Amino acid sequence: MATMQDVARRANVAVSTVSYTLSGARPVAPETARRIRAAMEELNYQPNAMARGLASRRSHTLAMTFPSFDTAMGETVFEIVRGAQREAARHGYNLAVWPLEEAEAGAELVNLVRQGKADGVLLVEVGMEDPRVAALKRARLPLVMIGRTADPDGLAYVDIDFERTVDDAVAELFRHGHRHIAFVGRPAKQADAGYGPAVRGRQGYERATTGRGLKPVAYDCDASPQAGQAMARTLMGQEWRPTGIVVMNDLAALGLLTGLQTMGLRVPRDVSVVGAVSSPTLGAMTTPALTTTHAPGERMGAFATRALLAILDERLNPADCHQLVTCEVVAGKSLGRVPQPPRTGRPSTG
Known part of the structure; x- marks a missing residue:
C-alpha cells in the first residue's frame, strides 16, 4: 500500500508539501499540486481521513x-x-x-x-x-x-414557510367551496415548548381562515393513529361540523382518515382532508390517497x-x-367539492 512518503518521492517534493496539498493548511503552487495528485493517482494512494483531519484541524x-x-x-x-x-x-x-x-x-x-x-x-x-x-x-x-x-x-x-404552506392548504379547500375548515396540528407539548412548526402552523391557519372571513377551529393532537381516530370523533361530534380538515401531523392523519370512515363518512364526498407539510409517501399509505403539501x-x-x-x-x-x-401541492383523492345539502322536493299538486 502506497504511503505519503511514496507520493512525495514520485512527485519530487517534501512530505510536508503532500500534507499541505491534502489538508489545504498552506497554499501549494498549482503545478506542484497537479504533480502530487498525478503521483497519488499513479500509486493508487488513499489518504488517511484521520491524518487529513489532524493536519487541517478538522474532524470532517x-x-x-x-x-x-x-x-x-x-x-x-x-x-x-x-x-x-x-x-x-x-x-x-x-x-x-x-x-x-x-x-x-x-x-x-x-x-x-x-x-x-x-x-x-x-x-x-x-x-x-x-x-x-x-x-x-x-x-x-x-x-x-x-x-x-x-x-x-x-x-x-x-x-x-409554514404560514404560506398552511394557507395554500386552506386555499385548496376554500377553492372547492369549503367554508367550515378545521385544523389538526402537532402535540400540545410541542406547542407549549415553543417548537417552531407547531407554533407557526397554527398561526398560519388562523390567519388563513380569518383572512377569508372564516371561523378558525384548531386542535392540538398527539402524534399517533389512535389520537387521530379520537380527533375524528371530536371534530364530527360537535354542532359546528367541518366539511374540510387541514392536518399537520402525519401519524394523526393516518388515524383521522380511518376514524372518519369508521363513523360512516366518505372521504372526500362527505368531508375533505388535506395533509400540510407532509409527503407523497404518507399519501400513498392512506385510503383514499391523501392530498398533501410536500416539503422538499x-x-x-x-x-x-x-x-x-x-x-x-x-x-x-x-x-x-x-x-x-x-411546499408543493401533491394531488391525492381526499380533496373534493363541499358536500351539498340534500334537496327538498316540492309537494306534488297531482
Missing part, C-alpha cells in the same frame, strides 16, 4: 441534533437527514446524528465542537427560543438551523449542509443565509 464530521420531545418524526425529517448525509459525503464529510439530553444539549454541542469531534452543527426541529442555538451563538461556533428561532437575525437557516426535505438538508461547509470555509456570512422554502 458534521453533527446533527434533534430535540428530545420530538419522538415521532415525520417523513420530512427523514428526507432532511438523507439530503444532508448525501451532501456531506459528496464533500468528503461524515454526518453524525448526536442524541443529547435536552437540558444539557447546548453545553454538550459546544463541547463536541471545541473538543474537535465535529466541525459544525446542523440543528433540526428548532424552537422559537432554542437553548441549543443560544449556547452555540454565545460560543461563536458554526451552525445552520433547519428551522428558525423567533429572531434569527445573524444566523444561517433554511426553513419551510432532501433539498433542505443538502442546502443546509452546503451552507455550513461554506461557513466553515469562510465563504459565507451566516447573516446572508436566510432561505424559506414552499
